[in-house]
Amino acid sequence: MLAKKYHLFIKNLKNNQIKLIMEYKLKKENHDFWVERLKSNPERQVCTNDVAFDDVEDNEILKRLKDNSSILEIGCGNGVLYSKISKKIKNFSYLGTDFVEDLVKVCKKKTSSKDHKFIQQDMTDINIDSFDQKYDFIISKRAIQNVLEQKLQLQTIENLGHFLKEDGVMILVESSADAQNRLNFERKKYNLHEIIPPFHNLFFDDEKIKDYNFNNLKLMEISPFASDFYYITRLIYARYAKEFLNEKTSYDHPLEKIAISMASNNNTKKFSQIQTYIFEKK
Numbered sequence: 001m002l003a004k005k006y007h008l009f010i011k012n013l014k015n016n017q018i019k020l021i022m023e024y025k026l027k028k029e030n031h032d033f034w035v036e037r038l039k040s041n042p043e044r045q046v047c048t049n050d051v052a053f054d055d056v057e058d059n060e061i062l063k064r065l066k067d068n069s070s071i072l073e074i075g076c077g078n079g080v081l082y083s084k085i086s087k088k089i090k091n092f093s094y095l096g097t098d099f100v101e102d103l104v105k106v107c108k109k110k111t112s113s114k115d116h117k118f119i120q121q122d123m124t125d126i127n128i129d130s131f132d133q134k135y136d137f138i139i140s141k142r143a144i145q146n147v148l149e150q151k152l153q154l155q156t157i158e159n160l161g162h163f164l165k166e167d168g169v170m171i172l173v174e175s176s177a178d179a180q181n182r183l184n185f186e187r188k189k190y191n192l193h194e195i196i197p198p199f200h201n202l203f204f205d206d207e208k209i210k211d212y213n214f215n216n217l218k219l220m221e222i223s224p225f226a227s228d229f230y231y232i233t234r235l236i237y238a239r240y241a242k243e244f245l246n247e248k249t250s251y252d253h254p255l256e257k258i259a260i261s262m263a264s265n266n267n268t269k270k271f272s273q274i275q276t277y278i279f280e281k282k
Ligand SMILES: C[S@@+](CC[C@H](N)C(=O)[O-])C[C@H]1O[C@@H](n2cnc3c(N)ncnc32)[C@H](O)[C@@H]1O
Pocket: 030, 034, 047, 048, 074, 075, 076, 077, 078, 079, 080, 081, 082, 097, 098, 099, 100, 103, 121, 122, 123, 124, 140, 141, 142, 143, 144, 146, 147
């Protein structure tokens, strides 16, 4: 289930059991980055700089969830998505997981339901013993892209598949390297600088995901739901700011608001730097 080369074996001295911990590129820096964001941002900006677009991303998940279901969230952050799920979905059980203990503590204060739990868990350490039930929905939003090794990203998705019910759905809203390359190709024509992922992200390689032979999952769809948003903000508004306004782009500009209102129109398809990857059980 797990690739050997990433293992770190830790001996738990209390009961002499061996625990497996995965090591990967910049894991500690990544962890510390999220700790710092929690300390230095207001609640809505801990996990994003673009709050308006964050709502669009969340809707990609919310619109697919159903009442009376069980939900496992990977990388639950400070529980912003959890709070929205609580408002929209009736009678659900939920387990939120994140590798930052301080974020988990914040989440715990947001619930009084005995069916809603939060635990500290590194997603790359998940194995067949990690959870004691299977879920109707497994969700994540810009969380798996924090794992900076492609093989380990794919393995993490595979390992999560074990916890999906037979008719369950895995909904991953994550960034696409392919879509970002297509955006950059267009930007270059207008002398706009190349957009590069932040140091703590490795965007998904869509072809690798499509070709990967998951043992227990089928990739059903990659939805480029935000293509028009990226086309307007990263090409049209970016050109307008550079060529006519002579200023940097800002999330508060009216064109950002227009882009949000047209985000899901899907007139374009190829520029969706964030996409929804939908998996079902094989
Ligand atoms: C963009 S935030 C998403 C927050 C939350 N889903 C929300 O929408 O409110 C990504 C989260 O992934 C978590 N994360 C990053 N690497 C992780 C790992 N290896 N295991 C578990 N969580 C991780 C971060 O701590 C962060 O809280």
